[in-house]
Amino acid sequence: MNPELLLWITLLLPFAGFLLLILSGKKANTPAGWLGLGLSASGLALSYLLTDQDVTAVAYPWLTAKLSFGFRVDELTLRMLRLVLFIASLVQLFSIEYMREDAARFRYFGFLQLFVGSMLGIVLAHNLLVLYVFWELVGLSSYLLIGFWFTKKEAIAASKKAFLVNRVGDVGLALGVFGVYHRFGTLDFSTFAGMAEGSDPYLTAIGLLLFCGTIAKSAQFPLHIWLPDAMEGPTPVSALIHAATMVAAGVYLLARIFPILTPDALVVIASIGTITMVMGAVYALSQTDIKKTLAYSTISQLGLMVLALGVGAPQAALFHLFTHAFFKAGLFLSSGSVIHSLHHAGHGFDAQDVRLMGGLRKQLPVTFLAYTVCAAALAGLPLTAGFLSKDEILHEAFTHTAHSWQLIFPILALISAGLTAFYMAKQWRIVFFGNWRNPILSLDQVHESSWLQKGPLVGLALLSLPFAFSINPLGEHFAPLVALGSTAVAVGGIALAWIRYRSVPDAESLRDTPLTTLDAVYQRFFVQPVLKFAQFCTWLDRVVVDGIVDGIAKLQVILAHLVGWFDRNVIDGLVAALAWLSRTMGDTTRQVQSGKIQSYIVAMVMGLAALLIWWTW
Missing domain, CATH: 1.20.5 (Single alpha-helices involved in coiled-coils or other helix-helix interfaces)
Known part of the structure; x- marks a missing residue:
């Protein structure tokens, strides 16, 4: 098949699905999930028919001779394309069971298709302008999905917050796009190589304006505040948008514009990433909502990726983007399995509150195993994919900053890794071990869902193992000292959490402790x-x-x-x-118009006499 035609079909399939589902309305409720799954799986299959040798760039005249609409296909494009479609397929398979009782399934799966199409547009875009168009479509579709349950005030508020906060970053991104065109006369990614040489204040400003888009979309400090609230959307949405794809779009953007980022811009980027990484980990420590812990964890991990880009290690950042997509999507779907099981068993309590859980490993064995593997990957334990990518970032960061003050960045990353292991071990311990602490629901009422949900969990857990990325379980860039240090802090964090929460007698002992100091500083x-x-x-x-x-x-x-x-x-x-x-004057002159000849003769005589007198005077 013609490669250009393959690209067009892959891009347009989800948009066609969106229109079909929305226009069909409730009549499409029953087949909606399977239709969405079929379209995403078809797009995934088509993407494997493409290679970066088939087509490098496809451009069509658009606004001017220098601004065209088209696609750019390289190794990164294909990897991102397959990642988005694969995760989307698993999420929609999971959603068939998760959303079975929702009366607006057609709308849910339609919005998912709109989101998938928008993400594919970002991935395939060959210049900044095309990327910006699809970037805004991603913002719209995420707004629709976060506020899907529009009868909940919290969901409406969260969707508005996400939309408005992202608009702040998008203004900076738009200004950066204008700046790139003004400076280089082009927006094509293929022309960026070698353009950032030395210190250039104007180019630094352009790079930081473009980075504003990443700050908002990838929830970096100080525009991170929308992501925890976005957990009001359905849990599969959190897995797709807020763990694996949309929030990764900012990291993908940085990777694309990396050639034009000056050293000064990279220092700022690394600093923002480091702050975000540590702050997200600290906030995750005190959460009692199972999804918000993962949300703050996502913020922290995105900060780690941005840090990697800031210290000049884009390949390590992208590697972690891919491994994180699998194990974090697995964690979100595992939490969704827990929530769905509790909702299905009974109502009248917050099914996301870990203080009302405990001992679920026997009731939800598949969920427990999937959660365990994915949590270990997030903590960066050996024999997991997270170990490979996180250690590569740490190794690159220590190497690039060894002789400068920027050495503080990898040191803080190592500390953050310990915090990550602590809060994940805490949640794992509280949810799956100890006593059942729900006074409303009996533990015997909680049961595992069907394989429509368990299947994606198993798949993502397997992809969180190192063999999905490297034959060598220790990675191709194994650094013994870094690996030993990161493993030590991870094991230490897990041990501390296990000791601290070894005995959880009741929900009251797990009070949600607000971080008043950090909150006050941010406020x-x-x-x-x-x-x-x-x-x-x-x-x-x-x-x-x-x-x-x-x-x-x-x-x-x-x-x-x-x-x-x-x-x-x-x-x-x-x-x-x-x-x-x-x-x-008319009235006056009308009086002399009597119609009598005698009057006219008298007037003539008198007038003549007057003239004679005036002449002879």
């Missing part, structure tokens, strides 16, 4: 300044701008009255005076 230095600036803008709009507009309007009213008075009294008065004069 004071970010939230409050933004609110004050917004209040200032409101005052400026209401008092100054509206005052000027009102003043101009009042001045116009006064001028209108003056013009009206002038028209009424002067113009109309002049016209009336002329009319009066004409009427008076």
